[in-house]
Amino acid sequence: xxxxxxxxxxxxxxxxxxxxxxxxxxxxxxxxxxxxxxxxxxxxxxxxxxxxxxxxxxxxxxxxxxxxxxxxxxxxxxxxxxxxxxxxxxxx
Amino acid sequence: xxxxxxxxxxxxxxxxxxxxxxxxxxxxxxxxxxxxxxxxxxxxxxxxxxxxxxxxxxxxxxxxxxxxxxxxxxxxxxxxxxxxxxxxxxxxxxxxxxxxxxxxxxxxxxxxxxxxxxxxxxxxxxxxxxxxxxxxxxxxxxxxxxxxxxxxxxxxxxxxxxxxxxxxxxxxxxxxxxxxxxxxxxxxxxxxxxxxxxxxxxxxxxxxxxxxxxxxxxxxxxxxxxxxxxxxxxxxxxxxxxxxxxxxxxxxxxxxxxxxxxxxxxxxxxxxxxxxxxxxxxxxxxxxxxxxxxxxxxxxxxxxxxxxxxxxxxxxxxxxxxxxxxxxxxxxxxxxxxxxxxxxxxxxxxxxxxxxxxxxxxxxxxxxxxxxxxxxxxxxxxxxxxxxxxxxxxxxxxxxxxxxxxxxxxxxxxxxxxxxxxxxxxxxxxxxxxxxxxxxxxxxxxxxxxxxxxxxxxxxxxxxxxxxxxxxxxxxxxxxxxxxxxxx
Numbered sequence: 001x002x003x004x005x006x007x008x009x010x011x012x013x014x015x016x017x018x019x020x021x022x023x024x025x026x027x028x029x030x031x032x033x034x035x036x037x038x039x040x041x042x043x044x045x046x047x048x049x050x051x052x053x054x055x056x057x058x059x060x061x062x063x064x065x066x067x068x069x070x071x072x073x074x075x076x077x078x079x080x081x082x083x084x085x086x087x088x089x090x091x092x
Numbered sequence: 093x094x095x096x097x098x099x100x101x102x103x104x105x106x107x108x109x110x111x112x113x114x115x116x117x118x119x120x121x122x123x124x125x126x127x128x129x130x131x132x133x134x135x136x137x138x139x140x141x142x143x144x145x146x147x148x149x150x151x152x153x154x155x156x157x158x159x160x161x162x163x164x165x166x167x168x169x170x171x172x173x174x175x176x177x178x179x180x181x182x183x184x185x186x187x188x189x190x191x192x193x194x195x196x197x198x199x200x201x202x203x204x205x206x207x208x209x210x211x212x213x214x215x216x217x218x219x220x221x222x223x224x225x226x227x228x229x230x231x232x233x234x235x236x237x238x239x240x241x242x243x244x245x246x247x248x249x250x251x252x253x254x255x256x257x258x259x260x261x262x263x264x265x266x267x268x269x270x271x272x273x274x275x276x277x278x279x280x281x282x283x284x285x286x287x288x289x290x291x292x293x294x295x296x297x298x299x300x301x302x303x304x305x306x307x308x309x310x311x312x313x314x315x316x317x318x319x320x321x322x323x324x325x326x327x328x329x330x331x332x333x334x335x336x337x338x339x340x341x342x343x344x345x346x347x348x349x350x351x352x353x354x355x356x357x358x359x360x361x362x363x364x365x366x367x368x369x370x371x372x373x374x375x376x377x378x379x380x381x382x383x384x385x386x387x388x389x390x391x392x393x394x395x396x397x398x399x400x401x402x403x404x405x406x407x408x409x410x411x412x413x414x415x416x417x418x419x420x421x422x423x424x425x426x427x428x429x430x431x432x433x434x435x436x437x438x439x440x441x442x443x444x445x446x447x448x449x450x451x452x453x454x455x456x457x458x459x460x461x462x463x464x465x466x467x468x469x470x471x472x473x474x475x476x477x478x479x480x481x482x483x484x485x486x487x488x489x490x491x492x493x494x495x496x497x498x499x500x501x502x503x504x505x506x507x508x509x510x511x512x513x514x515x516x517x518x519x520x521x522x523x524x525x526x527x528x529x530x531x532x533x534x535x536x537x538x539x540x541x542x543x544x545x546x547x548x549x550x551x552x553x554x555x556x557x558x559x560x561x562x563x564x565x566x567x568x569x570x571x572x573x574x575x576x577x578x579x580x
Contacts, residue, residue, distance in 0.1 A: 004454070011413060011457040012420070012434065013450060014442030023454050026512055030455060033513060034402035037471050040478070047473035048480060051290045051304060051529035052336060052554065059330045071197040075424035084422055089433045 099263035099317035113168030117146040172265035175216035178297040187231035190444035200297025217252030239578040247277030254281035272522025274309035275534035279497035279547025290529035294329035302408040315564035341558040352386035361397035362495035374538035406472035413456030501544035
């Protein structure tokens, strides 16, 4: 249970005790299922890091015209002086 | 009814001047309005802008006619877009409360290319929240119903798109497929659904779920229609570094009925106990039809298939837990106020994410956390290599593999709601294609005793969607399962 609480904290999810218990049960069932992967010997197998080699056609590092600030800010009522408005970063 | 026409039929009628794009668009909008109370396939209907786009298409059409210019078959044809793809000025919720009210200031590349071909964006279709699910029951805005039996799910996560295409309210719709989300709903609703090769269609503007798995695909009445839409979406995009420089597939398919020279593999791992007997029966019958058209069938093995489910349910949630970190209540979507910044993050996310999304974020966070990374995520990435190698070996022998799309036909709404693992098992035959990055196509091959559609899946070599589409098209020349429509 402490572990589930820790995971929820890492994921920034505020959950009730009841919710934590619900996820604890379900996650443990899912983790039991995925444990079957441990049967496979993969010592000489490389992890798949890209779907196709030749991945990543990076574009030239040149700036492009950005979206106008009023459009970027258009999706929140929490703004001031052309910036997003947030509560204090640290607890008072 | 003109909404009964397939995309290519409607395109020829439109170009012959039998009706205008406005009339076609208006007919779709009217049919949506009359069926939405039963189906709930849409989250947003862009009535006004659709009619404006239709008028612009009509203008282009008459102009092109006057000058004798060639016309795109997509010109003036309405299209529905799954609500995980951004369309500028059109709300995009991803089926989630955490994006309620969000209006993207940009358009996904795949959609933009279709708009440039003068398709009409008619609205956004329902989806499981952030495309996580196999039934659309995880949408925060209510479940979509299967037009063949409204007490059943349409599949998911592109369930709204599948339901809308099956119900003949729209000729084609975009979907996305991370673990089967185009193919499985296509199967459940009796339509044709293409998941292209990873890197074939740009993901720019597709709200990220599992970035190494996500593909933008298309649902349509038949393979020829799917090919017409897909051929315009495909291709390299500077805004998605994983799109590849590969030859484009042709727009038009061959209307012959000859499959001589095509080799089809039947993977024994996909015909297992627990699969609904009618599904196996219909799929085997469809394989017999392909054989009668000249295709050669061989048994093949994809030995790591049984590991696809555990691999997927580590990799996809791990990627999701990182991708969904951006939803924090600061720049878009609702915000739950708190005493300090972390408090806002935790309260907003804890309240606004639904159950399945929360579960996957938790699972992914766990799989990536210190002390567990190697055992879970690292091991999953290695087994993913083995799954990809299985396909590479099989495609040295055959052009495509044929198998069921899902173990069952559409299940009743609520059937799996208390058991996430049972729901995950619905994806057991579709996950491997995403893990290996290969293309997959689902198309209707019959009905079960309850009158529910059965789909068959073809998976193919990377960037050879053309082979799959051609095989399905040839099959559809000699069968009419794809022409059956639900009574509504």
